[in-house]
Amino acid sequence: MTAPRASLKARLAAGERLYGALLRLPSETLVEMAGVAGLDYVVIDCEHGPADLTALQHHLTAAAARGIDVLVRVGTCEPALALRCLDLGAAGLIHPHIDSARDARRAVAASHYPPLGTRGFATYSRSGRFGTVSAADHVTAARDTLVVVMIETGRACAAAADIAATEGVDAVLVGPADLAADRGFPAGDVIDGLVAEAHRAVRGAGGAVMTIVPDTVRARAAERAGAQLVLYNMAHVLMDTLRSLAAPAESP
DSSP: OOOOOHHHHHHHHTTOEEEEEOSSOOOOHHHHHHHHHHEEEEEEEEESOOHHHHHHHHHHHHHHHHEEEEEOOOOOOOOHHHHHHHHHOOOOEEEEOSHHOOOOOOOOHHHHHHTTOOOOSSSSSSGGGGGTTTTTHHHHHHTEEEEEEOOOSSHHHHHHHHHHHSTTOOOOOOOOHHHHHTTTOOOOOHHHHHHHHHHHHHHHHHHHHEEESHHHHHHEEEEEEOOEEEEEEHHHHHHHHHHHSSSOOOOO
């Protein structure tokens, strides 16, 4: 009998570098392909992508069949959505727009059962194998829920160390697009500097960094900078691929 694979949370705590794909396009096939390719996880974006829970369950089922974990990015202040995503079997959640340690504590609370959080308890959900596991076993498994928080403003970057040090926060993702909007869309090097500074603060507080990248070149740079969770933006990857296919061939 094959031993169960370690959780993303356990692998991250052990120092592994984990690779994932950010999916905004509803497609179980892309989830399966990510698993076949050997990626560690996929992120289903329910903030900027569709948040249909029936479709999400189909994605989670496809992921389970291919042995790949799923993180779900939920919208701001959506504990009910967070609960349903976890009940459906998500390995963890990404919470956007976290500006302070107080915000981070709320995100953790929505992601965990008591005493660490306030998630409503049920074992008859998909994550509880439809009531076939004991309450104790279900609680133990739920402790492996991975919590990633996003910092996306200048205020949040200034509080990066405190946010990363919040009990229950496993990793921090800086959102460069919202950060640029918050700062009035300055030059790219200004945003790069803010992101790098926030990453240093996160690592200095003992936290793990998640970074979204458009290609393997930026992935290698993220690795060198110390990112533990490297996340490929599949919309960018697919568009670059399609545009390269549509480009006219060079004359001989």
